[in-house]
Amino acid sequence: MTDDRLILMALALPLVAALLTGLTGKRPNLREFCTLVCALALFLVVASLAPRVFAGNRPAVDLFEVLPGLAIAFEIEPLGMLFALVSSGLWVVTTCYSIGYMRAHQETHQTRFFSCFAIAIFAVIGAAFAKNLFALFLFYEVLTFSTYPLVTHHGDEKARLGGRSYLGILLFTSVTFLLLAIAWTWTIAGTLDFQPGGILTGKTSRGVLAVLLALYVFGTGKAALMPFHRWLPAAMVAPTPVSALLHAVAVVKVGVFTVMKICVYTFGTTLLKETGISTWLMYVAAATILSASLVALTKDNLKARLAYSTISQLSYIVLGALLANRWGVIGGSMHIAMHAFGKITLFFCAGAIYVATHKTQISDMRGIGRQMPVTLSAFLLGSLSVIGLPPFGGSWSKWFLGLGAAEAQQPLLVAVLMISSLLNIAYLMPIVVRGFFFTPQDSAERPGIQEAPLFCLVPLCITAAGGIALFLCADRVYHWLTPIAPLLPH
Amino acid sequence: MLAHLPVLPIIVPLLAAPLCVLLRQRRLALALALTVCWATFAMTLMLLGRVLAEGTQTYVLGGWVAPWGIEYRIDTLSAFVLLIVSGIGATVLTYAPLSIEREIRRDQHYLFYTAYLLCLTGLLGIVITGDLFNLFVFLEISSLSSYALISLGAQQTRKALTAAFQYLVMGTIGATFILIGIGLMYQMTGTLNMADMAARLNTSDGPRTVLVAFAFLTVGISLKMALFPLHSWLPGAYTFAPSVVTAFLAATSTKVSIYVLLRFIFTIFKPSFAFEVLPLDVELMVLSLVGIFVASTVAIFQTNIKRMLAYSSIAQVGYMVLGISFASVTGLTAGIVHLMNHALIKGGLFLAMGCFALRLGSTELADMRGVGRRMPITMFAWVLGGLGLIGVPLTAGFVSKWYLITAALEQGWWQVAALLLISSLLAAIYVWRVVEVAYFQSPAEEHAAVQEAPTLMLIPTYALIGASIVFGLWTSVSAGVAHEAAQRLLEMTP
Numbered sequence: 001m002t003d004d005r006l007i008l009m010a011l012a013l014p015l016v017a018a019l020l021t022g023l024t025g026k027r028p029n030l031r032e033f034c035t036l037v038c039a040l041a042l043f044l045v046v047a048s049l050a051p052r053v054f055a056g057n058r059p060a061v062d063l064f065e066v067l068p069g070l071a072i073a074f075e076i077e078p079l080g081m082l083f084a085l086v087s088s089g090l091w092v093v094t095t096c097y098s099i100g101y102m103r104a105h106q107e108t109h110q111t112r113f114f115s116c117f118a119i120a121i122f123a124v125i126g127a128a129f130a131k132n133l134f135a136l137f138l139f140y141e142v143l144t145f146s147t148y149p150l151v152t153h154h155g156d157e158k159a160r161l162g163g164r165s166y167l168g169i170l171l172f173t174s175v176t177f178l179l180l181a182i183a184w185t186w187t188i189a190g191t192l193d194f195q196p197g198g199i200l201t202g203k204t205s206r207g208v209l210a211v212l213l214a215l216y217v218f219g220t221g222k223a224a225l226m227p228f229h230r231w232l233p234a235a236m237v238a239p240t241p242v243s244a245l246l247h248a249v250a251v252v253k254v255g256v257f258t259v260m261k262i263c264v265y266t267f268g269t270t271l272l273k274e275t276g277i278s279t280w281l282m283y284v285a286a287a288t289i290l291s292a293s294l295v296a297l298t299k300d301n302l303k304a305r306l307a308y309s310t311i312s313q314l315s316y317i318v319l320g321a322l323l324a325n326r327w328g329v330i331g332g333s334m335h336i337a338m339h340a341f342g343k344i345t346l347f348f349c350a351g352a353i354y355v356a357t358h359k360t361q362i363s364d365m366r367g368i369g370r371q372m373p374v375t376l377s378a379f380l381l382g383s384l385s386v387i388g389l390p391p392f393g394g395s396w397s398k399w400f401l402g403l404g405a406a407e408a409q410q411p412l413l414v415a416v417l418m419i420s421s422l423l424n425i426a427y428l429m430p431i432v433v434r435g436f437f438f439t440p441q442d443s444a445e446r447p448g449i450q451e452a453p454l455f456c457l458v459p460l461c462i463t464a465a466g467g468i469a470l471f472l473c474a475d476r477v478y479h480w481l482t483p484i485a486p487l488l489p490h
Numbered sequence: 491m492l493a494h495l496p497v498l499p500i501i502v503p504l505l506a507a508p509l510c511v512l513l514r515q516r517r518l519a520l521a522l523a524l525t526v527c528w529a530t531f532a533m534t535l536m537l538l539g540r541v542l543a544e545g546t547q548t549y550v551l552g553g554w555v556a557p558w559g560i561e562y563r564i565d566t567l568s569a570f571v572l573l574i575v576s577g578i579g580a581t582v583l584t585y586a587p588l589s590i591e592r593e594i595r596r597d598q599h600y601l602f603y604t605a606y607l608l609c610l611t612g613l614l615g616i617v618i619t620g621d622l623f624n625l626f627v628f629l630e631i632s633s634l635s636s637y638a639l640i641s642l643g644a645q646q647t648r649k650a651l652t653a654a655f656q657y658l659v660m661g662t663i664g665a666t667f668i669l670i671g672i673g674l675m676y677q678m679t680g681t682l683n684m685a686d687m688a689a690r691l692n693t694s695d696g697p698r699t700v701l702v703a704f705a706f707l708t709v710g711i712s713l714k715m716a717l718f719p720l721h722s723w724l725p726g727a728y729t730f731a732p733s734v735v736t737a738f739l740a741a742t743s744t745k746v747s748i749y750v751l752l753r754f755i756f757t758i759f760k761p762s763f764a765f766e767v768l769p770l771d772v773e774l775m776v777l778s779l780v781g782i783f784v785a786s787t788v789a790i791f792q793t794n795i796k797r798m799l800a801y802s803s804i805a806q807v808g809y810m811v812l813g814i815s816f817a818s819v820t821g822l823t824a825g826i827v828h829l830m831n832h833a834l835i836k837g838g839l840f841l842a843m844g845c846f847a848l849r850l851g852s853t854e855l856a857d858m859r860g861v862g863r864r865m866p867i868t869m870f871a872w873v874l875g876g877l878g879l880i881g882v883p884l885t886a887g888f889v890s891k892w893y894l895i896t897a898a899l900e901q902g903w904w905q906v907a908a909l910l911l912i913s914s915l916l917a918a919i920y921v922w923r924v925v926e927v928a929y930f931q932s933p934a935e936e937h938a939a940v941q942e943a944p945t946l947m948l949i950p951t952y953a954l955i956g957a958s959i960v961f962g963l964w965t966s967v968s969a970g971v972a973h974e975a976a977q978r979l980l981e982m983t984p
Contacts, residue, residue, distance in 0.1 A: 064963075064964075066889070066962075066963060066964075066965055067889065067892065067893075067965055067969060070892075137883060138883040138884060141882055141883045141884075142883070142884065145877070145882065152929075152930070155929070155930060156930075157930075159930070160926055160930040164922070164926070167918075167922070168918075171880075171915065171918055172915055175881075175911050175914055175915060175918075176908065176911045176912055176915065179895070179911060180895065180904070180907055180908060180911055183892065183895045183896050183899055183907065184899055184904065184907075186896060186899075187896055187899040187900055
């Protein structure tokens with residue numbers, strides 16, 4: 001099949017899944033079978049595109065022009081390819097997990113859940129493949145609105161308020177900052193295409209560039225840079241599979257992916273370096289890394305702690321993009337994949353614990369490891385990957401980010417990265433220690449092994465193993481990504 | 491027959507209106523009105539096609555050549571607005587029968603159809619004519635019939651009568667101002683034909699009479715199009731009129747007034763006079779921006795959704811006028827394309843409100859609790875319309891917003907662009923208030939058995955809402971024609 005057909009298929013499959021889910025809503029088994037088949041097919045389609053992209057081809061397809069010069073068009077480059085691979089792969093895993101979770105939990109409105117989920121994946125694939133900022137923005141907003149019903153799934157007062165912050169902050173940032181920046185770029189550069197080396201060089205003054213960059217970085221609310229991070233903890237009212245895929249992988253990664261794309265393909269790393277307009281934003285990112293980790297330490301609710309951990313880890317990627325050198329860009333891009341596997345494992349475990357024991361607070365999880373040894377072991381592996389210890393994928397991305405900070409001659413940022421890793425240990429390890437070594441509170445009788453359903457358990461083992469696999473094939477990922485970050489002369 | 495095409499959209503509904511009175515029987519009147527409306531829509535479609543293919547169309551009434559006789563003159567802009575008005579008119583009338591069954595007394599139905607056809611004639615006539623006095627006549631036809639249409643809401647609430655009366659007072663002041671303006675212009679140029687007047691009008695030394703005429707005209711038109719702060723008639727009229735009437739007027743009448751403003755500024759007076767000799771651009775920009783913020787903020791605090799949407803309309807008029815005030819091709823395109831997009835969006839929203847009014851018997855926010863579960867299809871249409879109001883990508887509202895901000899940025903006014911974007915967040919707040927009530931609260935007991943609206947009402951609602959989504963993606967017709975119309979308007983200036 002030709003490349004443009006494959007791209008269109010990749011976009012159509014999630015929509016087909018949404019449609020089939022809606023049509024087969026009355027028969028849950030058939031409905032989930034359809035979702036699963038579409039998810040698998042999507043992964044295969046994306047995977048079949050991958051070798052060509054990494055071999056240097058740029059498969060592209062233009063759909064149509066919405067406004068003169070502003071087309072919904074797709075062109076796949078390595079960064080988007082990697083992101084699409086990770087998202088579509090994890091969609092398969094998450095679908096299995098969702099089936100287990102939603103059923104064990106007897107959630108209502110499952111049809112709506114699976115439909116909106118599929119539409120969200122459609123938006124992610126669209127964003128990953130977008131050829132220009134305009135298309136990227138469209139899919140960015142589709143993602144915001146399609147995930148709103150997922151976040152407010154429970155339909156109660158808490159969900160309403162959570163949904164309000166979620167939509168409020170994401171819409172506020174994207175409309176006032178991001179859209180303004182995009183329209184501004186359009187009037188300055190006359191194009192919004194992603195081009196290697198950027199489209200803004202020599203078009204406008206340094207002051208305007210600095211304002212534009214700030215508008216972009218803060219306007220991408222999904223990247224959760226402080227002070228626009230509060231939507232992420234608010235979104236934790238969603239069912240855990242949503243938190244897992246959307247708020248550890250899809251939604252937040254679309255945010256940092258957007259920042260990365262803009263830094264590399266709209267501004268261009270050379271321009272960022274020469275003008276130095278990104279320096280102060282690096283410190284904002286560094287401050288977010290540290291303070292979000294500190295807040296995470298204080299959270300007793302497991303999902304809230306993971307949410308703040310996510311905020312902190314996202315800023316690693318933003319920092320990598322802003323460093324605008326080879327190591328920063330590669331490290332940041334890698335971290336999109338590495339963190340995805342680590343964090344989704346942690347969320348899966350949190351959900352599994354909730355399904356099996358209905359516990360949400362960390363202080364209640366004493367001795368939980370005796371009850372759910374597999375889950376907690378996976379949690380340990382996921383934690384180690386997020387912390388960035390070998391032999392887990394996270395170690396590579398953090399290594400490159402450190403190199404990037406050193407090359408940019410920012411010793412303070414190197415120190416921030418080191419301290420943050422220590423803080424990661426401080427907020428993740430106690431959960432494992434408490435689970436394995438503390439005695440349960442009501443230890444009158446030792447509870448037997450009581451794991452979550454298999455549909456939940458298998459996916460979290462797969463993603464935990466994925467973290468190790470990524471450590472081993474990091475070399476390949478590195479080579480995939482090198483075209484986007486050519487070596488710069490000093 | 492085809493040679494007479496430019497005059498047919500006026501003649502046919504004008505003649506059909508008294509026929510409705512003669513028929514009396516409501517089913518027959520409906521059949522006649524429906525046929526006429528859709529036929530008119532087909533004619534305007536043909537007209538637009540012809541204008542795009544052959545350029546401006548003229549028609550001489552009764553064989554009296556301009557400037558002595560009345561001339562009908564249809565260029566791209568008029569053909570575009572004609573199509574919008576007749577399209578909305580036909581769609582809304584298709585929706586009407588079931589809705590007025592509940593809201594208007596049966597023995598008055600034929601009067602409703604008569605007034606509706608007259609109003610349509612008036613609105614189309616304003617757009618089609620090239621003669622200033624003729625324009626005034628059509629303006630009065632449309633205004634008088636719309637006062638009658640609004641007062642038909644008296645069956646539901648007596649407040650409709652005061653609302654109609656208030657509109658009558660304000661509308662008459664507006665019309666009088668316009669008439670005074672036209673009179674003064676006639677005195678200065680000795681002609682009533684627009685093209686002829688434009689050629690004869692000497693604004694180089696700005697004679698005082700011309701200045702006064704311009705002032706009367708601007709204020710009069712601003713009253714009719716409800717530009718802030720001359721909007722006071724609008725909320726009451728929209729709230730208490732029958733649902734069908736609100737949908738029709740909200741989608742067409744203010745838009746036609748904006749068309750008149752465009753005609754006066756760009757065809758007759760020229761921007762060089764309005765924007766360079768006089769600071770009308772600054773005034774319009776300030777008023778529209780203030781109007782956008784004030785009206786959107788007031789909308790947030792409304793408890794009646796129809797009233798909320800009415801205030802939103804005032805804000806949206808602000809967007810259109812803002813586009814005009816940029817006096818650039820992009821700005822004008824924004825104003826003109828928003829004219830169409832907002833007609834579709836607001837028309838669709840008010841039609842959805844009509845569905846709620848039919849089933850719930852109320853348009854209060856409190857009565858909308860849980861309606862997302864009881865009437866999911868209608869509510870979904872409402873949400874789509876609401877997203878259009880906010881200007882979410884992939885809706886028509888986004889296209890307008892995009893043109894507006896790029897127009898502002900082209901001039902280097904990033905502050906205006908930022909204000910515009912912030913104002914769309916106010917829209918998000920008032921839209922989301924309704925969404926939260928509809929989906930997150932449980933229905934009141936008396937509404938527990940409420941059912942989905944009838945299909946015959948849902949189809950027109952979705953036709954308008956669907957069109958607002960289609961024109962968010964496929965803009966070569968909407969924005970393309972608007973762009974051409976904007977270019978034509980600015981070309982006329984030296």
